Structures are given as structure tokens and as C-alpha cells.
Amino acid sequence: MIKACTLVMMLLVFSAAQAGLHYEWADEFSARERGMLTDWVQRTADGLEALGGRLPFDIRVRFQRASSGLEPVPWANTVRSPGQGVRFVVNPTFPLDEFLQDWTAPHELSHLLIPYLGRRHAWFAEGFASYMQYQVMYHMGVMDWPQVVDRYRRQMSKAEGNYHLDGTSFPAAASQLRAAGQYPTLYWGGAVLFLRADSRLRQRGDQTLGTVIAEYLTCCRMRTSKLSELISALDEISNTTVFSEELTLFDAQPGFPEFEDALEGLAEAEPVPQPQADQ
Numbered sequence: 096m097i098k099a100c101t102l103v104m105m106l107l108v109f110s111a112a113q114a115g116l117h118y119e120w121a122d123e124f125s126a127r128e129r130g131m132l133t134d135w136v137q138r139t140a141d142g143l144e145a146l147g148g149r150l151p152f153d154i155r156v157r158f159q160r161a162s163s164g165l166e167p168v169p170w171a172n173t174v175r176s177p178g179q180g181v182r183f184v185v186n187p188t189f190p191l192d193e194f195l196q197d198w199t200a201p202h203e204l205s206h207l208l209i210p211y212l213g214r215r216h217a218w219f220a221e222g223f224a225s226y227m228q229y230q231v232m233y234h235m236g237v238m239d240w241p242q243v244v245d246r247y248r249r250q251m252s253k254a255e256g257n258y259h260l261d262g263t264s265f266p267a268a269a270s271q272l273r274a275a276g277q278y279p280t281l282y283w284g285g286a287v288l289f290l291r292a293d294s295r296l297r298q299r300g301d302q303t304l305g306t307v308i309a310e311y312l313t314c315c316r317m318r319t320s321k322l323s324e325l326i327s328a329l330d331e332i333s334n335t336t337v338f339s340e341e342l343t344l345f346d347a348q349p350g351f352p353e354f355e356d357a358l359e360g361l362a363e364a365e366p367v368p369q370p371q372a373d374q
């Protein structure tokens with residue numbers, strides 16, 4: 096009886112650990128390629144879970160073979176219906192290590208942590224995924240903390256240098272940036288909001304953006320669909336007004352949002368223990 100119970104428990108644990116990722120192969124991939132690609136996505140999903148907790152739904156992962164390309168993942172996008180997931184267009188001739196160094200999967204999976212918020216708030220959603228991608232890579236063990244901070248600094252400084260709408264607030268400028276195809280500026284300006292929120296949370300105590308998101312996934316992910324609901328939930332979970340304040344500041348302040356102080360705060364923040372790269 097004890098053995099039977101143990102077996103049932105083991106099966107339950109095994110199913111829970113294996114549930115979550117469902118793979119679809121739109122093109123022909125060899126067994127070796129499939130093994131490498133699923134290993135890559137699994138490691139990314141593990142990094143995401145270590146950062147922000149477990150998504151309250153299964154993730155559909157669809158692979159297509161790239162017709163050409165000089166990088167492992169020339170294209171990817173999130174899919175929200177039917178079911179939530181990511182479509183990856185890949186070059187499986189690249190080695191696993193190069194896939195792990197690529198930010199695309201951490202970025203796309205991070206999108207799934209929050210609902211689709213509509214085209215008007217694309218700057219917010221892209222900023223969120225861009226900020227989270229390096230946090231995920233830290234938890235995957237492929238970047239250390241100084242590298243994470245350095246990468247933010249480079250991306251945000253570059254975006255600031257390319258932002259020429261000094262009299263316009265960043266959210267108000269977003270549609271122009273998008274129309275002009277200035278995607279990195281759009282993404283990394285938006286990411287400043289999450290850097291500032293994360294930095295403030297870390298300085299206040301033992302919270303981080305990741306811990307707040309983990310709680311959000313548990314309580315509220317499936318019942319929020321608007322930006323205002325998301326912001327209210329994050330404020331409530333963190334027991335602060337950090338998120339609503341930062342959003343208000345973003346709307347009110349003209350020019351590219353300030354990020355240096357928040358970046359310094361992040362650099363000094365004690366990161367959680369980093370898992371081993373081979374876990």
C-alpha cells in the first residue's frame with residue numbers, strides 16, 4: 096500500500112514536472128535536432144520559472160526551420176490563441192551553446208508572464224519582455240549579474256541616443272517610434288519602467304520584480320486582461336504604489352526616461368544565488 100502510494104506520488108510529481116511544454120514540429124527535424132531544441136526551450140522555461148514562478152497554463156512551442164540565416168533564431172513570436180505559446184523559426188545547424196546565448200527564447204517566454212495588452216500598449220509589453228529576458232538568462236546561468244547590468248546599460252544608452260523626441264513623453268512617442276521602425280528604442284525605453292520598478296522594490300526590502308510576478312501568476316494572471324488591472328494587481332501584491340507611480344511618471348515626463356540611478360541600484364542589489372549552468 097505504501098509502495099502504491101509512493102508510486103502514485105512519483106507519477107504525479109513526474110507529470111507535474113513534465114507538463115507545461117508541448118512541442119509541435121512544422122518542418123522536418125532530425126532526432127538530434129529535436130533533442131537540442133527541446134533542451135534549449137526547457138532550460139529557458141526553467142530559467143523563467145526560477146525567476147517568475149510557474150505559468151498557470153501549458154505552453155505550446157512550435158518549431159519551423161529557417162530557410163536561411165546567420166543566427167540560430169532569425170524569427171520568433173508569441174501566439175495567444177488557441178492556447179498560449181511561442182513560434183520559433185530556427186537554424187538547428189547552430190550548436191546548443193549559441194542557442195543558449197541568444198535572447199530570443201527568454202524574451203518570448205517572458206511575454207507570456209503577462210496578458211496581451213493590445214497594440215496601444217506594445218511599448219509596455221515589449222519593455223517588460225526586454226527587461227525580463229536578461230533576468231531569465233541570469234537564472235539560466237548563462238549570464239552573471241555584472242553582465243546583466245552591463246547589457247541593460249548598453250541597450251538603454253543606445254536607445255536614449257536614438258531618441259529624438261525630447262519634448263514628448265515616452266508612451267506618447269511610442270507609436271511614432273513604431274511607425275519609424277525604431278524597435279530597439281521602443282523596447283529599451285519601455286524596459287526602463289521595469290528597471291526602475293525592480294530597483295525600487297529591491298531597495299525597499301526583500302521583493303524583486305520577479306517575486307512580485309511569481310505571486311501575480313498565482314493569484315491574478317488568468318483574471319487580468321487590461322493594463323490598468325495589471326498595474327493594480329502588481330501594486331497590491333507588492334503592497335506599494337511603485338508600478339502606478341512609475342507609469343504616471345512615464346506619462347508625465349518628456350524625453351527618454353531616466354535610468355542611471357535605477358541601474359546603479361540594480362548593480363548594488365544582492366542577487367539571489369545563481370543556479371549552476373548545467374542544472
Ligand SMILES: [Zn+2]
Nearest residue numbers: 202206221224
Ligand atoms: Zn517582444
